[in-house]
Amino acid sequence: MTLETDLLLDRRRLKRRLLFWRSFAVLALVAAVLVALPRSGLRGGAHVARLSVNGLITEDSKLNEAIAAVADDGSARALIVAIDSPGGSVAGGETLHAAIARVAAKKPVVAVMGGLAASAGYMIAMPAERIYAREATLTGSIGVILETGDASGLLKTLGVSIDPIVSGPLKDQPSFVKPLSPEGRDVLHGLVMDMYDQFVGMVAAGRHMDPAKVRELADGRAYTGRQALKLNLVDAIGGERDARDWLATAKGVSADLPVQDVTKDRGLAERALSSSLAPLVDGLWKTVFSQGLRLDGAWAIWQRSDH
Numbered sequence: 001m002t003l004e005t006d007l008l009l010d011r012r013r014l015k016r017r018l019l020f021w022r023s024f025a026v027l028a029l030v031a032a033v034l035v036a037l038p039r040s041g042l043r044g045g046a047h048v049a050r051l052s053v054n055g056l057i058t059e060d061s062k063l064n065e066a067i068a069a070v071a072d073d074g075s076a077r078a079l080i081v082a083i084d085s086p087g088g089s090v091a092g093g094e095t096l097h098a099a100i101a102r103v104a105a106k107k108p109v110v111a112v113m114g115g116l117a118a119s120a121g122y123m124i125a126m127p128a129e130r131i132y133a134r135e136a137t138l139t140g141s142i143g144v145i146l147e148t149g150d151a152s153g154l155l156k157t158l159g160v161s162i163d164p165i166v167s168g169p170l171k172d173q174p175s176f177v178k179p180l181s182p183e184g185r186d187v188l189h190g191l192v193m194d195m196y197d198q199f200v201g202m203v204a205a206g207r208h209m210d211p212a213k214v215r216e217l218a219d220g221r222a223y224t225g226r227q228a229l230k231l232n233l234v235d236a237i238g239g240e241r242d243a244r245d246w247l248a249t250a251k252g253v254s255a256d257l258p259v260q261d262v263t264k265d266r267g268l269a270e271r272a273l274s275s276s277l278a279p280l281v282d283g284l285w286k287t288v289f290s291q292g293l294r295l296d297g298a299w300a301i302w303q304r305s306d307h
Helices: 003-039 061-072 090-104 152-158 182-207 211-217 225-230 240-251 268-272 277-290
Strands: 047-054 076-085 087-089 109-118 130-133 138-140 222-224 259-261 298-301
Touching: 047 061, 047 240, 061 090, 076 090, 076 240, 087 090, 090 109, 090 182, 090 298, 109 240, 130 225, 130 240, 138 225, 182 211, 182 298, 222 225
Parallel strands: 047 076, 047 259, 076 109, 109 130, 109 138
Antiparallel strands: 087 298, 138 222
């Protein structure tokens, strides 16, 4: 191999190394910008924050952190909570309710209901000072449901027997392999009613209603927006434009301020997704994985009746 050939090969190797390190430096810079941008002031000045709650509600620590940031962000003049949800877990609704209430303690909060804002979806609207719904919105459905299954009959047919060893007679209640005992049913009903009382208390406080009056309405049924307005479960018929008008006239929050969506601090890969694809992936993740297959979770969710 000649000297000129060796020099040419060495030069090519150096060019490849230089290209690699240049590419790495550019990627590192882009990653640093993506990580720092949500925390910096580059996103703009005064604005109205919008929290969109869609689909099933579960506990989400990243979302709660994002809402807490709105409470502490002096440039966020108000919060719009846009809801289109059938509800979700009781704990998830309670946690989101508490996070929104912390914002409401510092700045105006207004809720705007879409086609569905029932059960825990209604619960999270309670900290709002004003609630808007469409006439055809399905809302309310104030209540708690805890479901379990019983496959003991099937197991018996298959010749399968279960012999649990428990520390107490209620430790295996509920169980998928045996019917509920009368004592177990009483205990579980007590749990449901305690969570129901908490839900009623949230509605009574948020809507400034007597708890006894709330209980009259809280039999689990859903109401249309028009019905909810007559029952004082919402304040007005309208949408986000009406909410902005109210913020301007009642709270002095200019209708010309831009709206910024409240987003979780996602990882680099998630932030690299397009704005249209990211919500789809997030929704599928919550529906398929976060919910799981549960036998005994307590839910505040509106369920259509087949009858």
